Ligand SMILES: Cc1cc2nc3c(=O)[nH]c(=O)nc-3n(C[C@H](O)[C@H](O)[C@H](O)COP(=O)(O)O)c2cc1C
């Protein structure tokens with residue numbers, strides 16, 4: 001361990017680390033992000049250790065367990081360096097062969113190669129995988145290279161250079177100015193300019209100030225922040241230290257979702273190591289600046305991600321939002337000026353400082369600079385984490401990076417921003433993704449959840465799903481949010497059950513507008529967005545549910561009927577045997593019939609029938 | 618002092634006042650449910666919303682918690698304010714249809730029947746009881762628990778709490794009569810909190826008025842203090 005006291009010592013340490021690592025030394029990089037772990041990557045990495053050990057190659061060939069590479073769909077993902085050979089869905093059984101064939105002989109193992117579903121092309125090298133090609137990895141760039149539990153890996157790639165520059169070459173005001181000019185905006189949802197927020201807190205009266213990293217990531221399906229913290233926690237810490245210096249804070253908190261054990265652990269390790277290296281704690285990098293950072297595990301409620309509720313929770317009070325003003329920049333944690341930013345926002349800060357505002361603001365669009373990470377989920381071939389420059393289009397993300405929709409289905413819309421967001425229908429897939437354009441379409445950038453909906457998605461049911469989520473997660477303090485979201489849910493549930501009435505759509509719109517306008521916090525103020533946006537773009541679907549009692553996507557069970565086409569049915573008995581409700585009857589080789597009173601509409605018969613005889617209406 | 622405009626009228630208020638306080642001082646009526654001048658404002662019922670046109674407007678804000686700022690332009694009677702209050706009243710009527718205050722409020726706002734029936738619980742979660750118990754009585758015997766639609770006022774773990782001193786401030790403050798007090802001779806029960814005890818009688822008038830823990834001998838306390 002080395003204590004780094006000056007910029008020169010940091011430079012020397014980096015040089016030493018780079019010199020001692022031979023770039024041509026063969027290495028295996030195994031993704032140990034949560035997605036790949038679930039698919040068995042920890043066993044794979046263990047198998048590599050055993051295999052290399054037993055062959056006496058433990059020193060010659062390196063093994064790095066890294067954070068999430070993003071391509072979770074194909075996990076466990078293994079990349080061989082320096083060649084860049086990319087293997088997907090690697091199992092323990094493949095390890096011996098990878099060592100003997102690829103690492104020792106340079107041969108490529110065909111069955112582990114990625115085949116692009118769009119072109120059918122076989123892709124050998126990581127850099128040629130279309131999923132990565134169209135991305136611009138600014139924040140996630142090191143995720144596939146470094147061991148997140150080893151600070152030296154980060155330093156070897158230029159880590160903490162931004163901090164060194166800020167502390168030794170820039171005055172705090174200059175740092176704020178730099179961040180302001182870079183155009184960096186908050187990645188936690190609202191897109192508030194980071195530099196402006198910092199300057200408000202910097203200028204607020206008071207000697208004691210705090211900074212907070214919001215790592216509560218509560219949107220269903222979103223895991224951008226998780227992967228940053230798991231894969232490169234030092235980048236978040238570095239951003240926070242720079243921010244604390246700029247604002248004049250000496251204490252910081254990371255409020256982190258407790259359901260992220262790996263992120264919590266990696267962050268804990270990172271804090272300890274940064275302290276040991278003199279990059280956190282007293283007299284950071286010899287500059288005289290002090291900062292301590294504490295981890296506060298989240299209390300498990302979605303609303304605790306809202307900044308005022310989050311601070312109440314850190315103070316050990318009930319995680320309920322309070323009215324603003326006063327804003328946290330003036331009166332936040334324990335009544336002191338507090339600056340809160342999202343994980344991804346903090347992670348962008350070292351990049352802004354290290355590369356400079358000019359270089360940073362070249363990326364993205366005029367009003368929305370830099371990149372944004374999205375978690376691409378739903379009906380999409382390449383589920384995973386995607387980082388693109390602001391201004392990229394949805395069609396690039398869905399088709400070029402995401403590989404399109406499974407089973408050659410048509411895409412209907414993308415839902416952005418989760419329970420506070422809205423959907424963008426396919427007609428608008430060429431609109432650049434930036435804060436303003438999305439807002440115009442009734443959607444939001446949000447924190448980066450991106451759910452792709454294929455043609456079989458019922459937009460009314462989708463809206464109902466999110467409304468169910470927010471009404472459960474409402475803290476219940478204010479009437480419009482507590483009762484209004486419940487009323488909306490009741491009406492939506494009615495529509496999906498065939499009980500919709502004339503006037504329901506107008507009532508939902510009016511209620512939605514009122515909840516938005518009068519709720520106490522951002523949860524209520526955005527809770528209606530999924531409903532209002534689906535009404536805006538898919539009003540006809542609501543109308544068909546209400547007027548005709550039909551769900552064209554065949555999702556709403558109360559509105560569909562399963563029957564068997566007697567012409568096509570061969571009486572094979574497959575469906576009859578498997579029907580869990582015993583609703584199907586018929587003699588062998590005679591057309592079968594579904595008893596509508598017993599049918600639970602599970603769809604098993606539809607899936608099983610080889611003769612397309614099951615009809616859904 | 619701050620000067621602002623409410624309904625076109627220039628008014629002044631003490632620094633740090635809320636819009637509601639300034640409005641009331643000038644005889645401008647704004648309906649409220651969860652506000653009480655003796656308690657910390659809560660901002661929960663949203664009935665007190667007003668339209669803030671400047672600065673940074675127009676938008677609705679809850680006047681009981683929003684500070685009266687220099688140069689602010691406020692409307693308390695505009696159409697968007699009424700629409701919002703009407704919806705709030707309708708939602709409350711759907712949740713507490715038997716509460717007299719809510720019926721009266723809804724009638725005043727022109728709501729006849731709620732479009733969605735949500736429950737028939739008289740408690741509207743205005744939090745007056747909880748705040749009074751904490752801020753005035755200092756007993757902290759009850760609090761708001763759970764979230765969303767399942768939120769309720771409860772003593773810890775829903776078990777009668779011996780922190781309750783039977784002062785009945787909560788009963789007195791509850792706008793909907795959701796908290797029931799029963800007094801049979803010396804026995805006082807606040808049903809909602811599952812608290813039940815024999816109250817001590819006043820030596821002079823004979824009324825049963827005080828929880829035993831609180832019935833200290835005043836003369837003894839005074840003599841100890843003077844000693
Ligand atoms: C209901 C609700 C939940 C939120 N959850 C999160 C969250 O999980 N993570 C986050 O960074 N911001 C969340 N926010 C936004 C925060 O209140 C706050 O705006 C954000 O942390 C500011 O950081 P930024 O400026 O860097 O985006 C949430 C807001 C609301 C209203």
Ligand code: FES
Pocket residue numbers: 648649650651652659660661662663664665666679680681682
């Ligand atoms: S009186 Fe202001 S929110 Fe209830």
